[in-house]
């Protein structure tokens with residue numbers, strides 16, 4: 001079965017509840033457009049807006065931007081998976097580079113989160129990617145290998161098949177310096193090969209996204225690549241018009 005294209009907006013720490021609600025209302029039109037194009041779409045708002053967005057457009061896929069791996073306990077400021085499930089959230093972004101860089105997230109903690117999501121039958125968007133220093137030192141594949149191997153350790157093949165992995169080179173995030181389509185394809189196909197080595201045939205089902213300065217002008221080129229199944233978009237996903245242009249240009 002062909003992998004469906006997926007366009008996901010990571011809103012990061014942007015939008016109040018009211019602003020998120022306004023977008024969610026408009027997203028009904030976006031969803032219609034995407035469905036007509038055969039593309040899946042979703043957004044990841046801040047925790048506070050999750051329930052509002054989900055209730056405003058129950059058909060839109062809504063992801064949390066993070067979660068804790070424990071169900072409850074003394075973890076001040078954290079949100080657990082049962083808390084997300086209670087408000088109908090079943091997708092979560094794990095291991096975004098901003099969390100790895102600013103909040104000391106490691107592939108080991110990501111692995112704990114992915115195992116907990118698996119136990120709750122929730123879909124992860126697991127982010128991997130190298131820093132500029134690692135890119136310049138030609139260590140990209142080594143870094144990706146560690147992030148994929150350690151992050152996905154112990155998961156069931158059937159769960160991996162339903163998961164989403166996003167390749168986001170840190171140097172391309174929010175910088176306007178998007179990776180070339182050749183780099184994106186090279187690393188996305190490398191990730192697929194790694195998944196194949198670890199989990200076999202399910203590698204054909206895993207959706208692998210590219211993220212990093214994706215804009216309406218460049219989204220099409222990435223999506224033409226064999227192993228790039230969609231995009232994880234930050235800045236260009238915040239405005240309805242820009243999100244619409246992303247869908248139109250796929």
Ligand code: 13P
Pocket residue numbers: 010096168172173174175176211212213214232233234235236
């Ligand atoms: P930008 O699209 O703003 O570069 O952000 C990418 C990203 O980090 C998505 O998760």
